[in-house]
């Protein structure tokens with residue numbers, strides 16, 4: 001596939017075509033290379049852009065000598081496929097169109113498949129803007145300089161995040177006065193983001209023949225208490241600067257056992273805690289495992305000295321800080337006003353983790369604004385109505401030009 005844009009067709013058609021092309025390009029985290037190649041080649045055909053690449057992250061910038069610079073950023077990886085690749089356009093009435101989507105978008109085509117909302121619909125719009133905002137006419141001359149970032153490995157461990165790597169290797173590429181991340185928001189604004197930590201809670205047992213179980217200790221049975229603590233936990237909703245951040249504590253993976261007739265000697269429950277931006281990473285960890293690291297058991301495992309999992313072995317796997325809404329920056333306020341005028345919508349809180357947290361740490365105010373329903377992110381029936389693309393493109397064009 002060669003990513004292409006037919007500028008002789010209507011804008012809506014160009015957007016749908018770009019989205020189809022990038023969704024047909026499989027890009028589950030760790031497999032973004034071919035899509036990054038396509039995006040790099042496509043952007044390099046635009047003479048008004050300086051295009052750079054680091055790993056599988058592509059950064060393209062205008063140099064129109066405008067007084068300020070806005071960053072439009074989107075990750076190009078997706079979570080793993082669950083029978084939802086390759087993508088399919090669904091005509092109105094198709095039973096795969098969700099009832100809520102059909103009710104909100106009657107008579108409309110829908111693109112179904114992995115990455116539709118998280119976040120290839122916004123990537124398609126950003127690629128379109130990168131091509132059309134070339135400064136050649138009044139309508140295509142943005143008020144600001146633009147930097148487009150298409151990056152890899154957002155959906156996985158923070159150490160792999162492509163934006164993190166490019167910030168570290170080439171901080172001069174990622175300069176700006178404001179950033180928009182195209183994570184799904186239904187074309188509204190979602191401010192800040194919940195933080196996230198992931199860790200294994202570990203039980204230990206003694207292996208034995210399952211016909212002589214009294215000779216061992218069953219580590220999987222011991223995990224029942226971990227699941228009970230998770231079930232008993234009541235996640236809070238925390239209001240931060242006017243937005244409601246809903247927290248969450250969930251097991252997302254479980255593993256244990258070495259054979260069908262062997263008493264398991266270890267069980268690991270992988271837990272994900274989503275915490276509101278009123279908490280630091282350290283506070284979030286303290287709530288789960290106590291403020292001080294307990295005894296080191298080897299292989300990175302510590303005993304929790306307090307918190308929900310007190311007494312259990314804990315191995316940290318990933319951590320990413322939260323971000324406050326940060327809607328007071330003048331450019332953010334402008335955008336909030338425009339979204340309100342056009343859609344009647346006030347900002348909401350971003351419940352997933354996004355790279356607004358990274359931009360905030362860099363001192364660049366940032367918001368989430370993207371196409372597609374955030375509630376459908378990571379679901380097997382992820383889908384986006386066609387009009388969302390034009391809605392996002394029109395909104396951004398109205399703000400940028």
Ligand SMILES: N[C@@H](CCC[C@H](NC(=O)CCC(=O)O)C(=O)O)C(=O)O
Nearest residue numbers: 154155156157158183184352353374
């Ligand atoms: N290092 C983290 C990365 C998790 C990133 C992911 N982000 C989204 O799904 C944003 C979508 C949205 O809420 O709009 C997440 O929150 O899981 C990790 O590996 O967990």
